Amino acid sequence: MADALTVEIAGGGIAGLTLAALLARRGWRATVHERDSAIREVGSGLVIHNSSAVVFEELGILEHIVDGATRFTRSRLIDGHGELVTDKQLDAVSRMYNPLRSAVINAVHEAAQQAGVEVLTGSHVLRAEADGRLLLSDGSERRADLVVGADGFHSQIRDGLPIPVSKRTLATGCTRTVIPRGAYDAENAFTEIWSGTNRLGICPVSETQTYVYFGCEQANQRASATRPVDAAYWAETYPFLPREFIDRLDQGSAIRHLYPYVRCQRWSHGRVALLGDALHALPPTLGQGVGLSVSNARALVEELEGADHRAIPEALRGWERSARPLTDLTQDWSMRYERLSSRWPGNESARSWMLKHLPRKRLNQRLGAIDQRAERWAPARRSVSVPQEG
Numbered sequence: 001m002a003d004a005l006t007v008e009i010a011g012g013g014i015a016g017l018t019l020a021a022l023l024a025r026r027g028w029r030a031t032v033h034e035r036d037s038a039i040r041e042v043g044s045g046l047v048i049h050n051s052s053a054v055v056f057e058e059l060g061i062l063e064h065i066v067d068g069a070t071r072f073t074r075s076r077l078i079d080g081h082g083e084l085v086t087d088k089q090l091d092a093v094s095r096m097y098n099p100l101r102s103a104v105i106n107a108v109h110e111a112a113q114q115a116g117v118e119v120l121t122g123s124h125v126l127r128a129e130a131d132g133r134l135l136l137s138d139g140s141e142r143r144a145d146l147v148v149g150a151d152g153f154h155s156q157i158r159d160g161l162p163i164p165v166s167k168r169t170l171a172t173g174c175t176r177t178v179i180p181r182g183a184y185d186a187e188n189a190f191t192e193i194w195s196g197t198n199r200l201g202i203c204p205v206s207e208t209q210t211y212v213y214f215g216c217e218q219a220n221q222r223a224s225a226t227r228p229v230d231a232a233y234w235a236e237t238y239p240f241l242p243r244e245f246i247d248r249l250d251q252g253s254a255i256r257h258l259y260p261y262v263r264c265q266r267w268s269h270g271r272v273a274l275l276g277d278a279l280h281a282l283p284p285t286l287g288q289g290v291g292l293s294v295s296n297a298r299a300l301v302e303e304l305e306g307a308d309h310r311a312i313p314e315a316l317r318g319w320e321r322s323a324r325p326l327t328d329l330t331q332d333w334s335m336r337y338e339r340l341s342s343r344w345p346g347n348e349s350a351r352s353w354m355l356k357h358l359p360r361k362r363l364n365q366r367l368g369a370i371d372q373r374a375e376r377w378a379p380a381r382r383s384v385s386v387p388q389e390g
């Protein structure tokens, strides 16, 4: 019997662990190096779409991830006057869930371990070489058929490769907090409220918790405050929000991050591939960072099927050819959505009018293209229905 193919993955985030689990289930010997002392995620909600759900279903962990978590029934946008701008019923392909990040990382970690992946924490990777070598900070070196840099936005693996990269943080960021759930957010709806350059997301996580995010320009000091969240500012910005909701806003601990952006001129170099935010970080305006990461991991696995040691560099180039167009499209739309929601130069009513009158069917197809692609890996049990909105 031929020896198992080997993969060394830098980064024990959702992207790296998902790829490791998928490959190990196909007979690969997989090792994940995580520089942190534990596998963990920040404490917030995580909006996941069909693009992630299909892959988590394949790993047998979707039920576990969404156990007790909200599955949204509708997705709606309200403007700064409190007017409903769009309201979309969610079907099988446009499905959205809102578990805690910890539930997702714990589940992919467990799936990886059950598939036999070696997960090394406190293992800091320095560099990867085109011939399949991985260099670690303790001076040791590992060799594999495939090396993957899934080490996030600030990827050292990527930055050590001769691949031109466009990388920046935007002038917009997002504060995230989880607060007790109450009357205003009683419905299982995904709600965004835009006002000028501010964007408020209200997303119930479970029966008792709601994930709230505030997107705004970093220069707006009151809007970007985290310790504590400036509830009075948000009450002034959205005067129609009920007091009982405003009073809950500073009841959770808040974290803030600027929106990231990465685009690489090539996705691989020899036997080294990039994955997840290391490859294509994008502003979270469409909530597709994880969806892109794990569905591109699934696409990579498909491309590697049947490949032997010699064929791997070509398989990586084939993966880029097939997965890149949708990735770039999703990233472009996330950037457009960021400009529309957070840097709109015109007046509020003009934006609402435009959003109400856009040809929704075409727009939904563009925004949801990555969810549509995931259907090719979905079990046959679900008959695909494309969102039918006029």
Ligand SMILES: Cc1cc2nc3c(=O)[nH]c(=O)nc-3n(C[C@H](O)[C@H](O)[C@H](O)COP(=O)(O)OP(=O)(O)OC[C@H]3O[C@@H](n4cnc5c(N)ncnc54)[C@H](O)[C@@H]3O)c2cc1C
Residues within 6 Å of the ligand: 010, 011, 012, 013, 014, 015, 016, 033, 034, 035, 036, 045, 046, 047, 048, 123, 124, 125, 126, 150, 151, 152, 153, 155, 156, 157, 174, 176, 257, 258, 259, 260, 275, 276, 277, 278, 281, 284, 287, 288, 289, 290, 291, 293
């Ligand atoms: C404010 C905000 C909100 C978001 N909301 C959503 C959302 O609702 N839905 C969604 O789908 N996406 C969302 N995203 C995007 C999503 O979080 C990312 O796309 C996703 O987490 C990327 O996963 P990753 O595994 O590629 O990277 P990461 O999660 O960054 O994981 C990389 C891992 O590599 C490790 N590492 C780094 N360097 C090294 C090294 N040298 N050696 C070893 N290990 C290393 C890190 O410690 C980390 O554990 C959001 C992003 C932001 C900023």
